[in-house]
Amino acid sequence: MDEQKRKEAAASLLKEMEKTAARMRALIVAVPPHDLLGFIYAQYMMKAIAIQGAVSGQSNADGTDDLINENQFLLEYVHAALATDPEPPNATFDEASCAELFELSRKLRGLSMVFAITTSADIKNGVFGPDTSDIEFRAKSTWVMLRGNRYQVLEEEFYRYVLAAHDDVLIEVYGVGAAEIAEGFQAMANATRTGHSDAMSEMMMQFEAAQAFAAARGAALEDVMDEWVTANAEESKAAGRAMDDMFRGGIANVSRHTNLPSILLEDLAYRRGEETEFFALGDFSGTPYRTLPARKKPLIQLGSDYYAIDPCFARDAGYRALLYNLLQRKPGYKRTFEDRQKTMSEAAFADILSAQLPGAAIFQEVYYKDPVSRQWSENDTLILIDDVLFLVEAKAGAAATIASPALDFGRHAQAVQDLVIKAYKQCERFFGYLASADEVPLFNRIDGKYQECARVSRSNYRVMVPIGLTVESFSPFSAYCKELPQIEPLLGKHAFVSLSIDDLFVLKRLLPTPGAFAHYVEVRQAVAGTRRAHLFDEFDHLGAYLKTNRFDLTIANQLKDGKSNMVVWDGMSEIVDTAFAGENWEDGPLPAQSFPEEVLRLLQALDATRASGWLSVDSHIRNFDDQGRKNLAKMLSDLRQTLARFPTRYFLQGGDGAPLFVWLNNSAHPIDWAKVNEKASAAALSIKSTDITCVVAEVGVDGFYRSARSFAVRMPTKRTIENMEIYEDAARMTQRGRTVSFDHSKNGISSIRSNKQRRNDPCSCGSGLKYKKCHGR
Template identity: 70%
Template sequence: MYDKKQKEVAASLLKDMEAISASMRELIVAMPPHDLLGYIYAQHMMKALADQSAAEEQRAEDGPNDLINENQFLLEYVHAVLASDADPVNVTFDEARCTELYELGRKLREKAMFFAMVTSANTKDGVFGPDTADIEFRVKSTWVMLRGNRYQVLEGEFYRYVLMPHDDVLKEVYGVGAADIAEGFQAMADATRTGHSEAVREIMAQFEAAQAFAAAESKPLENVMEAWMATNAEQSKTVGRAIDDMFRGGVANVSRHTRLPPTLLADLAYQRGEETEFFAVGDFSGTPYRTLPARKKPLIQLGSDYYAVDPCFTRDAGYRALLYNLLQRKPDYRKTFEDRQKQMSEAAFSDILAAQLPGAKVFQEVYYKDPTSKQWSENDTLILIDDVLFLVEAKAGAAATIASPALDFGRHAQSVQDLVLKAYKQCERFFNYLNSEDEVPLYYRTGGRYEECARVCRSVYRVMVPIGLTVESFSPFSTYCKELPQVEPLLGQHAFVSLSIDELFVLKRFLPTPGEFIHYMEVRQAVAGMRRAHLFDEFDHLGAYLKKNRFDQDIADELKDDKVNMLIWDGMSDIIDRSFEGEDWESGPFPTQDFPEEVLKLLGALDGNRASGWLLAESSIRNLGGEGRNDLAKMLSDLRQTLNLHPARYFTLSGDSESLFIWLQRHGRLIDWTKVNDKASAAALSLKVSNVIGIVAEVSGDGIYHRAQSFSVHIPKERTEENAHIYEGAARVANRARSVNLGLQEKVMPVVGDKKIGRNEPCPCGGGKKYKRCHGR
């Protein structure tokens, strides 16, 4: 009974959608396209200006800007109609019709959302297991509502990177290379983003010039306008173009605002009436559940110029259309094209994030003999940095099908199969290989022969992150893939993460240091392993990290509630989104987590030294919450200021899962590593904890942290004659220690002795290196 009723409701909604879209088509085709575009863009601009003047608190209270979403939705329909209908002879602009068009657009979006709910609600099971119904709804609603969560100011950077492998062929086919095309796409985005404000400035500047001209002539402005225009012909044309930008959709005119050649623009554009599928007879005719023409070609030709009517599909649709037409014009380039795409995508992670991976060992196209199949297997990119391992499996093709999920949800699911699961299975095979022996060899293939290039020991790596990397964003599937029954944490503990190249450009800006980035990836991986917990895309994850730090722990706490079937965090990306707003977005600092200055100095010293174990030390510090960070800062500051009286000071900061032992050494004094190790072991015993991270920092009394490094703290299991002094030290610490919030403080006695160590002797820190290559540097 319910299924029958559901089908009846869905059929009614579909009929309504088709009728509304037909009415919208009639209204759009009857109006001059330039005037209609000018009206919609003006509405968009006025709302954006109103938002800029609103208080931040009010913006947060009001939530997403619905009028801007309506404008965007409407622009897509304008593009669809212009692409589908030839230019009529008699058209007139009517503001009343525009008002009606907005109302119809609102109704169509509303009906489409109800349709997504009704048609998804009764899905019992599927590719995403018991959560398929909810995910199907999210995918369908995203198809209707979201127009690419992209940051327009980064268009050029993205295009420059992904097109550079084809630079020579682009020049041959279009007469311009990757850099010029990227500049054009950025100019295209900038025109719609800031074009109105620039037009206003231009008009005001020329108006002031005309007023000055009138004042010099001692005549009223209206009496000298003709003379001024005759004298300033070029400025008059500039004003005309600015007026066109403001009132006739000129901000979307890419022929004017970019230097891209007409041949290239033509490959990205529809001519009037060229599109035949969107309004064709059949189910979903003209509705948002057909594939909007803007998803295929982002531009439309109006007269002799080309217009980017819908600015938000420019990234994905433009990229796909450009590469498709490049191969159409040069079909013999396909094999080389595929090879170059593969090389670009495989190198992207370590290339774009080079500053976050200093000194990393990067292996591309590594081979190994699978112990199960006995066949040679390949992985794309292996990155080893300190005690962290990244395995990146790159997919160079388009991220997802452009077919509607309402027409074929299974085809979307197949995209997951092709992209996510293939990468996941390749990572799984490699991780199983790592787990097959204490140490495994890796090979390069050269001239048909396999030559060993490295040996990897799994036990060395504290963090191992398997990553599936696409060129374009794969949201929302990239964050939902963990719900696939086949996707389990590898080796039972290493969750799979799906990322895209365009997301890497954002991550590198907000997480500029290795410690920040790798700690984020640790937290991100923890969330990737949590079923029933969803954030829409990578920028929601990033925003949650910047706001809450260990947001995986917050999610875990909420999931403990038996009443919670699925947890969705929405809107966490707002601080990321706002960072790319405004014309001066590059000049302001990006949001970051709060750390006291003293703690930042210690983190900086660890990063500056980058001795073995430094990422573990950074991670332990970054795991601290606000109170723990303040406690650490106070202890560092208080004890550091006494180093003029004592050669060394130390303290412990204890937490639930791990504790810190920090030794501050006066800069210029030799470190007594035997004492450091004994004191750290005694402190660990006194705290009765199983995991202690040791950090030694060489500091001046004036607050300069010259050097810092992590060291392993040995915690003895039982008392012997050799370690009796450590147990005695632990007892003394326990007897006289006083609690300091999250940690314990023990007053440090001065270092005994300044015995010199030979430069070629083993370093007493226990790191296994010669003193001259370790602490003797």
């Protein structure tokens, strides 16, 4: 399509969008709002039940997602029309008008997506170079489609954390602090999440109570209903509230379902007819490409009560709207507010993930003299745990502008610049400093003076992860930022990762141990450094990891086969989404990768011991696929059970040039480190590789792993009289029956498979016994 035709097509689409939006506005205003809300929510519930209860009995996740998006889009327009128009004197319910609203909503949503494609296609250059076209399309489509991309059950945890810094001022202005406000937002989310089922349960309970009342009097229910209502006034009111929740949009009534004070709800709400911009004359009038009123004030006042008509924006925009209005009421707090926001965001990573970072050295606001500019530079948070380094650059502001990308794509581009590229550049400068010398000093600034606080050597860290952290989710840009031409792996190999505080609350639950978290970040970083590999957000990455483990290798293989220049993994978050969907989500098991019990015990011993290099061994074990983990478990179990007769056992498990040497030591006997090193060196010589991970585990007679620690192999470079025994041992290890062959799995992780042994051959486990007297029994 040439430029002129594209402009004509866009103009035609815009005109049709404006016409459709104006009709929707007229229909919404003509219907009493409570009746309209009741109709929309009832339609949603009936359709959701129909989708979930398909003939096959299987849930239809895609159908449910589409329904949620359609319903959400319409509710946004209900909020917009009510905020824009005063209540008419003659509003009446008309089911045909409501049905038409659903059709118009679907039409407007579809037109908006076509507009996004049409106006973004064929853009040859821009602020993001050749990727500008794709990024602009994503910005526009996300603006229209993406809502509520957080888990409702975690609202209280999020708000409690991010508002705690302002607790005293919140109490001063609103009369309630961070904890009470967080509880209110959680109650708001719960009302829309479980409100209908709660109302149904309440109605059934009161109905059964009324029936029992009638039965006790030996009368028909209708004959004693008035008497029951009089005798059970509170129960009758509860039944009435449940009816309102079910059929008149009462689940959106936050005055009823939360304890938030009216002054706070007033700050978050429009009065009828208060909003003047959304449907004002001009380009994009009333279309989704203007700023929906719910992005500014997510509630609406109906009578004396306040309603979260659009539940997702109540969560997505609530945080920003609350802080904005707090500063409107107390403008003198702005400077202190900014300082507190900065402190909160910089501490968040280490604070929220404290269980995943035990014993880590944490440095905040570290300074150094940049070797290029010769000026003092500052970074937010440096975290050092074993051989893993995290550098976190936090951005305390809002994760996205409320200006439409269709009206002002430049502001959206600037948001990307501020939240991603600025953080990346700060990380880039620090990594350059690390590479400037074998060891570099770091400083704190105290009373205007720089005082050395640590020295860091880059060679000590196997994994180094630069992270940009936002308060709120920045999807899909957080996952897509690797495609920006300015973003390259630092020092040629350390890819930049963008996360949000929202993400951290999920990661800490599903990756509860230091080893699990560190390994996920390793894999996540590998995908962050792989261009043309697209997953929508952090939860898609997490779901892919839980399902596939080394999904970075799978993606790399898919790109390598040449069949496509892009790989898109969609719907991978389902395993994560499901974990937070049920009513009893806190009691159910959270999704996790599968490990044999024997391997888990070894990982737990590594975690408990935490000797230097333990995360490297932990990562190595987690790299094994399912079969590799089973093979490891069998060798561990088989040899562990012989430790009562033999004080030490050892074996070698390999995979893709990264074998694992394991030494099991009866805890009743001291570790003979000279012998351990000799056997490990012989094992390395036998496979002609120094890239070998080694671990020593002490095991009690009860089978409990007392400790586990890594050690470095010292393979000799030439034969001498002193190391003759090591070379001879290596030769024995390569004999028939002692050799190791690798069974390569489809995802690139290999597992050991011992060659078939004859009964009188030396056992391949390294015990020194004949096979028939060891593993051949």
